[in-house]
Amino acid sequence: MQTTSQDTLKKLTFEELAISDLPAIIPIESQVSYHPWGSTLFIPELMQKGFMGFVAKDEKGGAIGFIMGMTVADEGEIRKIAVATPYQRRGVGTRILNHFVLRLKRKKIKHIYLEVRHNNFSAIGLYKKVGFLEKALRKNYYGTGEHALIMRLSL
Ligand SMILES: CC(C)(COP(=O)(O)OP(=O)(O)OC[C@H]1O[C@@H](n2cnc3c(N)ncnc32)[C@H](O)[C@@H]1OP(=O)(O)O)[C@@H](O)C(=O)NCCC(=O)NCCS
Helix, strand or coil, X not given: CCCCCHHHHHCCEEEEXXXXXXXXXXXHHHHHCCCCCCHHHHHHHHHCCCEEEEEEEXXXXXXXXXXXXXXXXXXXXXXEEEECHHHCCCCHHHHHHHHHHHHHHHXXXXXXXXXXXXXXXXXXXXXXXXXXXXXXXXXCCCCCCCCEEEEEEEC
């Protein structure tokens, strides 16, 4: 079993997500996502105007989590956030999300939106912890009984 010391987490760095990080982050996404994108969807996402993403790396440069989003005018959107399983529930997701929010604040973004499966309680807990509020529910958005919750953080 992979072990993760607390020191590893103290020394996290956040780097702008580049195409060269994909081989490291796609396995994280496959490990933790309900519906992984796989490599074909990542590249167009990174090429989009307004793309903003960060990868959290340990002291050896290994990726342990990432976030991807967009900005358009004064609005931002979170498209994906993921933390590798051995590092979950240790504050890494909070740190990645706070880093993203801070960078968007610096860009004078006023609101950040996201959409999350209504029963993804770990993600909803993370978003609420950072200050996101529930704004709407898109019923059956992902299929019967699978609703999308729209959340917003005003900066
Ligand atoms: C959502 C995710 C990124 C959270 O990352 P994390 O590093 O575990 O989050 P943190 O340790 O910073 O936890 C922050 C808060 O999230 C909530 N949370 C995280 N994991 C949880 C779990 N397993 N059960 C319940 N709440 C959880 C809690 O409110 C937690 O705060 P607390 O520890 O003070 O109670 C991670 O679980 C993940 O990668 N999930 C799969 C991908 C995903 O669903 N992404 C979101 C949709 S795109």
